[in-house]
Structure formats: structure tokens, C-alpha cells
Amino acid sequence: MTVATEPTTGAVPPPSKEDVITVNKMNKWYGNFHVLQDIDLSVRKGERIVICGPSGSGKSTLIRTLNRLETYQSGEVFVDGILLGDDVKNIEAVRREVCMVFQHFNLFPHMTVLENLTLAPIWVRKMPKKQANELAMHYLERVRIAEQAHKYPGQLSGGQQQRVAIARSLCMQPKIMLFDEPTSALDPEMVKEVLDVMVELAKEGMTMLCVTHEMGFAKEVADRVIFMDAGQIVEMAGPQEFFDNPKSDRTKLFLSQILSH
Amino acid sequence: MSENAKLPPLPTGTFAERAIIWSKKNLFDGWFNTILTLGSIAFLFWLIPPIVEWAIVNATLSPTIEGCAEASGACWGFVNANLRLILFGTYPFDEQWRPLLAMILLMGIICGSLGGVKYPGMRKAIIPMWVIGVPIIAILMWGGVFGLTYVQNSYWGGLPLTLILSSIGVIFAFPFGLLLALGRQSHMPAIKTVSVVYIEVIRGVPLITVLFMASVMFPLFLPDGVTIDKLLRAQIGIILFTAAYLAEVFRGGLQAVPRGQFEAGDSLALSYWQSMRLIILPQALRLVIPPTVNSFISMFKDTTLVVIIGLFDFLGTVKLALRSDPAWTKYYVEGYAFAAAIFFLICFSMAKYSAYLEKELRKGEQR
Numbered sequence: 001m002t003v004a005t006e007p008t009t010g011a012v013p014p015p016s017k018e019d020v021i022t023v024n025k026m027n028k029w030y031g032n033f034h035v036l037q038d039i040d041l042s043v044r045k046g047e048r049i050v051i052c053g054p055s056g057s058g059k060s061t062l063i064r065t066l067n068r069l070e071t072y073q074s075g076e077v078f079v080d081g082i083l084l085g086d087d088v089k090n091i092e093a094v095r096r097e098v099c100m101v102f103q104h105f106n107l108f109p110h111m112t113v114l115e116n117l118t119l120a121p122i123w124v125r126k127m128p129k130k131q132a133n134e135l136a137m138h139y140l141e142r143v144r145i146a147e148q149a150h151k152y153p154g155q156l157s158g159g160q161q162q163r164v165a166i167a168r169s170l171c172m173q174p175k176i177m178l179f180d181e182p183t184s185a186l187d188p189e190m191v192k193e194v195l196d197v198m199v200e201l202a203k204e205g206m207t208m209l210c211v212t213h214e215m216g217f218a219k220e221v222a223d224r225v226i227f228m229d230a231g232q233i234v235e236m237a238g239p240q241e242f243f244d245n246p247k248s249d250r251t252k253l254f255l256s257q258i259l260s261h
Numbered sequence: 262m263s264e265n266a267k268l269p270p271l272p273t274g275t276f277a278e279r280a281i282i283w284s285k286k287n288l289f290d291g292w293f294n295t296i297l298t299l300g301s302i303a304f305l306f307w308l309i310p311p312i313v314e315w316a317i318v319n320a321t322l323s324p325t326i327e328g329c330a331e332a333s334g335a336c337w338g339f340v341n342a343n344l345r346l347i348l349f350g351t352y353p354f355d356e357q358w359r360p361l362l363a364m365i366l367l368m369g370i371i372c373g374s375l376g377g378v379k380y381p382g383m384r385k386a387i388i389p390m391w392v393i394g395v396p397i398i399a400i401l402m403w404g405g406v407f408g409l410t411y412v413q414n415s416y417w418g419g420l421p422l423t424l425i426l427s428s429i430g431v432i433f434a435f436p437f438g439l440l441l442a443l444g445r446q447s448h449m450p451a452i453k454t455v456s457v458v459y460i461e462v463i464r465g466v467p468l469i470t471v472l473f474m475a476s477v478m479f480p481l482f483l484p485d486g487v488t489i490d491k492l493l494r495a496q497i498g499i500i501l502f503t504a505a506y507l508a509e510v511f512r513g514g515l516q517a518v519p520r521g522q523f524e525a526g527d528s529l530a531l532s533y534w535q536s537m538r539l540i541i542l543p544q545a546l547r548l549v550i551p552p553t554v555n556s557f558i559s560m561f562k563d564t565t566l567v568v569i570i571g572l573f574d575f576l577g578t579v580k581l582a583l584r585s586d587p588a589w590t591k592y593y594v595e596g597y598a599f600a601a602a603i604f605f606l607i608c609f610s611m612a613k614y615s616a617y618l619e620k621e622l623r624k625g626e627q628r
Contacts, residue, residue: 069524095530106525110543119539120529172529 019078020045020176020207021066026075028061035061036072037231043209045175048202050218050239051211053228054254059211062228063178066209067098080175096124099169103181105161107153113140113164114149117171124172132171139167143197159190163197170201177201179210213258219243227251316598326588339592340599343582347599350418350578356410360421363401367424370394375614378621391432398425414492418573418581420603426496426564426574431557433500438507443537445512456508463505468563471498476570495567503560510552514545547622554615558608576600 021043028036035058043049051059064070065077068084068091077084079094108116117136121127127135140146143163145156153161162182169177179198183191195217202208202221212218218225218239225242227235227250235242235251246252274282288298319334322341329336340347349357370390377384402421405411417425444456463471475498476491483489518541526536546553568577579596583589 067528069527092530092532095528098528100524100528102521102525102528104521106519106521108522108525108540108544110547120531123535123539124530168529 018044020080021209022076022078023065024076024078026065026072026077028058028065028070028072035231036065039075039233041226041233041236043176043207046205046207047223048206048208048221049210049224049226050222051209051226051228052213052215052218052254052258053234057228058231059226059228060180063100063180063209063211066176066178067095067100069100096172097175098178099172099174099176100178100180101162101165101169101182103185105153105158105165105185107161107165107168109153112150112152113145113156116153116164117168120168121171136167136171139170140164142170142200143167144193157190158186159193162186162190162194166194166197166201176207176209179208179212181211181213183212183214215243215259227254229254326586329592335595335598336592337595337599339582339589339595343585343589346419346582346585347575347578347596348419349421350573350581351416352418352421353410353412353416356404356412359401359404359409359412360417360419363398364421364424366394366398366401367421367428371428378618414490415572417492419578420575422567422572423561423564423575426499426567427557427561429496430499430503430560430564434503434507434560437500437504439511439542441504441508442511442515445508446515460505460508463502464509468498468502468566469569471502472566472570474498491570492572495570495572499560499564499567502563503556506556506559507553510549510556511545513552514547514549515541517548518544547619550615550619550622554611558611561608561611562604575603 019042021041023039023041026036026039027034039062041062051063053059061070065072065084066079080097082090082094084090084094107113108119111119114133114136117139118127118129118132121132121135122129137146137149140149143166145160145163145167148156148160148164153164156164166182182198183194186194191214195214198208198210198217199221210217210222222239224236225239226233227242227246227248229250235246235248237247242251243255246255289295315334317334319332320337321328321332321334323329323332323338324342325338329338345354345357349360352360373383373390374387377387400406400409402417402425403412403414441456441460444452445460447453447456472495475494479494480489522540522544523536526540531539565574565576567574568580573581579600583593583596
């Protein structure tokens with residue numbers, strides 16, 4: 001494992017051993033727009049975190065900084081003990097351990113399901129093709145879609161595609177999984193099949209950060225729920241505390257809006 | 262209401278009855294369409310019979326000027342008599358089997374490569390075919406070894422020259438255009454600037470200018486004693502010119518691939534070149550098959566411009582044949598019609614292959 005060699009700046013304490021993710025005073029701007037403001041966050045190994053908040057609150061941007069799909073301008077982000085900065089080696093090292101499931105699946109339309117799953121193990125992990133195929137079939141069975149292995153993504157339903165995307169991430173055998181609104185683009189009847197897979201994954205001890213509005217999922221599996229608004233972490237608490245006894249007015253308003261129907 | 266209720270009843274009756282129903286519906290519905298139909302029929306009656314009479318009925322194949330003078334129609338005898346000059350230009354007469362063989366070999370390699378789409382087993386053979394085939398073609402054309410007499414490339418001409426210029430042009434312009442397109446999208450300012458300037462300058466200049474530069478100006482910049490072959494200079498000019506156009510075509514394809522595909526590649530820890538090769542380019546290039554082939558077709562026709570720097574391509578050799586004997590000169594229509602037919606055949610095949618390729622690559626992936 002590559003450990004960050006760059007000296008940490010200022011008086012910020014180095015990440016603790018138990019934390020797989022440490023974010024220190026991280027700020028990000030799009031031009032004049034301050035999308036992320038002084039974000040502090042640490043995530044322990046095996047922790048399940050749900051991030052919610054109104055649209056435009058910066059929640060997707062936050063998890064996208066954790067695998068460097070987004071850059072940040074100040075502060076520090078450590079993932080798996082590696083400082084995520086401009087260093088390309090560090091970025092690739094982090095991306096090998098952190099996988100992301102996207103709102104729009106982002107499967108590769110010109111490859112079969114099986115090819116989608118084996119691509120990264122073969123090219124990034126240098127795994128022999130036969131072994132990669134076995135690994136892929138193992139995870140396809142886990143997401144209950146093995147019979148579709150030789151179809152193309154365009155031939156599957158949205159729920160099936162998202163389960164393929166989850167299996168594709170699992171094939172990299174990551175330490176951390178990031179979910180960016182994984183059920184938002186799905187038809188309502190397909191949400192459950194995807195959430196079921198995610199719940200199973202959570203129960204097996206995968207470290208997960210999930211941006212979602214599925215409050216049932218948050219109640220069932222989250223260790224902590226984070227509420228973000230206007231680029232800030234407004235509230236962070238265990239699910240019971242968060243839903244039964246929210247502290248801030250903004251959280252109360254948000255919860256009343258999404259739980260009212 | 263069920264869907265079936267809206268459908269018109271299937272036509273019944275004899276062929277003639279159905280034909281009458283069809284034409285009433287498609288050709289004579291309303292006075293305007295009736296006039297158009299009758300007008301078109303009259304136009305075809307006026308146009309086609311004289312062409313058929315000229316090109317076939319009254320035409321002659323007699324390869325003599327006397328024979329042609331007797332015929333009231335086309336004098337295909339001109340092509341007949343000068344076929345070898347038209348096909349092979351000034352290549353030594355007794356050695357013309359060599360360009361013929363080279364041309365057949367080149368066509369074979371091209372067809373073999375294109376067949377790789379249908380027969381995946383052939384894909385592995387594509388690179389070896391070119392690696393072995395191109396030197397053989399070069400040996401056949403130049404000679405000087407294996408007892409073949411040396412033929413300077415200033416004697417090359419005709420169809421083999423056209424085919425060589427355009428296929429070598431495609432092979433080199435394609436990867437170069439791809440690099441330019443990627444360069445234009447690069448985050449590195451130096452690479453981006455160089456690519457943009459190159460593309461815009463070359464696109465802003467006619468091919469004739471590029472060829473003139475390559476043949477007249479370029480040698481001025483070389484130190485004394487160093488010369489680069491005229492044919493090679495023309496070939497490089499064509500490659501540089503085509504690459505700039507292809508770069509813009511490829512850029513369109515790259516921009517049409519959704520951002521999510523790049524992000525998915527990144528999030529799986531694939532490197533830039535892995536993402537490009539495995540994820541982005543296969544999708545981007547598939548999207549731009551029609552404009553890419555369009556560029557190839559126009560490049561194929563543009564190779565005729567090498568005549569201005571003194572090379573005799575296929576169109577140039579037709580002109581050469583017309584001038585070979587003053588008596589033939591008046592049969593230029595036949596000469597150019599023959600050249601046009603060959604050019605059309607090749608360009609049309611390219612267009613057809615492009616359509617086939619699109620259909621073949623889309624199989625299985627659609628919802």
C-alpha cells in the first residue's frame with residue numbers, strides 16, 4: 001500500500017489508524033460558488049454512512065472528491081491512508097480501493113455484462129481472464145443476475161443495470177464503496193431490488209458512503225446519517241437520533257418535506 | 262380501440278389490380294402528384310434512350326481510330342486500345358504485370374482487413390497481412406531485387422498509384438488524426454495549442470497548396486544534397502491534410518460519448534490510455550463511421566490532384582492516353598466516363614461497406 005509521502009500542512013493531525021477516510025477542512029469552489037465549505041469528516045472501517053440533503057447541497061460533490069472525480073482547492077482528503085492530491089500515483093492507488101456506483105449506472109454499452117465486470121480486474125489488477133470470469137460470475141450470482149451475463153446493458157432493465165454496476169464495482173474487491181444516488185434514476189418498482197443488494201452488502205461489513213433519499217435504507221443500515229445543505233455538513237448523528245430528534249431547523253424542514261408522503 | 266381496427270385492409274386481388282391500387286395511392290393522388298409523375302416519366306423518356314443508344318446500341322469496341330469513326334455512338338475502342346496506358350501509366354510496358362499483381366495484392370489485403378468485422382478469426386491476421394504485404398508490393402513496384410528490373414517511382418502511374426496513395430494515406434492519417442483529436446481535448450495547454458493550430462491551419466488551406474508546398478517549397482528548406490522523393494512528398498502531403506479533417510470528425514465522436522463513461526473508467530482505476538482504448542474510442546469511432554468514410558471517399562478522389570505536381574494518377578493517365586495520339590483526343594467523353602465509372606465503383610463500395618459496418622456493429626446491443 002502506498003502511504004502518502006508528502007508532508008501534511010499546518011497543524012492538522014495525521015489520520016488515525018482506524019479511519020479509512022479522513023477529510024480535514026476541505027473547501028471547493030466552482031468559480032465564485034462555494035460548493036463545499038470546511039468539510040470535516042472521518043469514517044471508520046466498516047462504517048455505513050448515508051448522506052442526504054436538498055439538491056445542490058454538495059452531497060454528490062463531496063463523495064466524488066473521495067475518489068478524485070472532483071478536485072478540491074484547500075484542506076486535505078486521506079483515503080485508505082493515502083493523501084488525495086494532484087499526485088496521479090496516489091489517485092490511482094485510491095481508485096483501486098474505492099469504487100463508485102453512479103446514478104445513471106454508466107455501464108459500458110458496447111460490452112456484454114460479463115465484459116463490463118472483468119474489464120478492470122483484467123487491466124488494473126492484471127488478473128488472468130479465466131479467473132476474472134469466475135470472479136465476475138460469483139458477484140453476478142450475488143446480485144442475482146448471473147443468467148444475464150452475456151447480454152448487453154441496453155437489453156436489461158434499469159434495476160438490473162444498477163445491480164450489474166454494483167457487481168462491477170465489487171469485482172475490484174474494494175475496501176470502500178461510494179453510492180451516488182443509486183436509486184434516483186430507477187422506476188419505483190425497481191428500487192427495492194437494488195436496495196436489497198445494498199443492504200446485504202452493508203450487513204457484510206463493507207465500508208459504504210451512500211448519497212440517497214431512501215430514508216428507510218438509512219434507518220435500516222446506517223451507522224451515521226449526514227445532512228448537508230448549501231455546501232456544509234449541517235447535522236451528523238446516528239439514525240435514531242437523526243430521525244427522532246433532529247437538532248437544526250433545516251434538518252427538521254428537510255425531513256418533514258421528504259417524509260410527509 | 263384495438264390497433265388492428267385502425268389498419269387498412271390488406272390489398273387483395275391479382276397483381277394487376279394491386280398495382281393499380283398502389284399507383285393510384287402513391288403516384289396519382291391529387292392533381293399535383295399526377296403532374297409530377299407524368300413529368301418524371303416524360304423526362305426519363307427524353308433522357309434514357311439517347312444515353313443507351315450512345316453508350317451501348319451504337320457504340321463500338323473496335324480499338325482503331327477508323328473503327329471509331331464509323332460508329333455513331335460511343336467509342337469504347339479508345340479505352341480498349343489504351344487500356345494498359347490508362348491502368349498503368351508510363352510503367353515499362355513489359356513489366357506491367359508487376360503493378361497489376363501489386364494492385365491485386367493490395368485489394369486482397371484491404372478486403373481481408375475489412376472482412377475482420379464479420380469473421381473475428383481474421384482480425385489477428387490483419388497486422389501480419391500488412392506487414393508482409395506492403396514490402397511485397399514495394400518490391401513488385403520498385404524491383405531491383407530478385408531479378409526484377411528497377412523501376413523509378415516517377416514511372417509509376419494509373420490505378421495502382423491511386424490505390425497506393427489512398428490506402429497508405431488512410432493507414433497513416435487515421436492514427437495521426439486520432440492523436441490530433443485527443444490532443445485537442447487534452448488538459449495540457451502545449452499539446453492542446455499545437456493540435457488546434459495544426460488542425461486549423463491545415464483545414465484553412467486547399468490540398469493543392471499543401472501539395473505545392475510539399476513539392477516546391479519543402480525541398481528549399483532541406484540542406485543541399487538531401488532530397489526526398491516526389492511521390493513520398495505527395496504521400497506525406499495527403500496524410501497531413503487528411504489527418505486534420507479526420508481529427509475534427511473524431512472530436513465529434515469523442516464529444517458524443519457521455520461524461521459518465523469517462524467517470525466510470527476513472528472510478529475503476531483505469532489509466533487514461535486504457536480508458537481511451539477500451540471504453541471511449543470503441544464508442545466514439547462507432548458513432549462517426551459515416552463521416553469518417555466520407556473523409557476517406559473525398560481523400561480518394563483528392564488523390565487525383567497529384568497530377569499538378571507531375572504524378573500520373575488514374576485520372577492523369579486517362580489524360581495521357583487522350584494526348585497520346587491527336588486522333589484520340591476527341592474521344593475525351595469516353596475516357597472520362599470510364600474513369601468516372603471506376604471512381605464511382607470504388608467510392609460506392611466504400612459507402613456500402615460503411616453502411617454494412619454500422620449495421621454489423623450495432624447488432625445485439627440494442628434494446
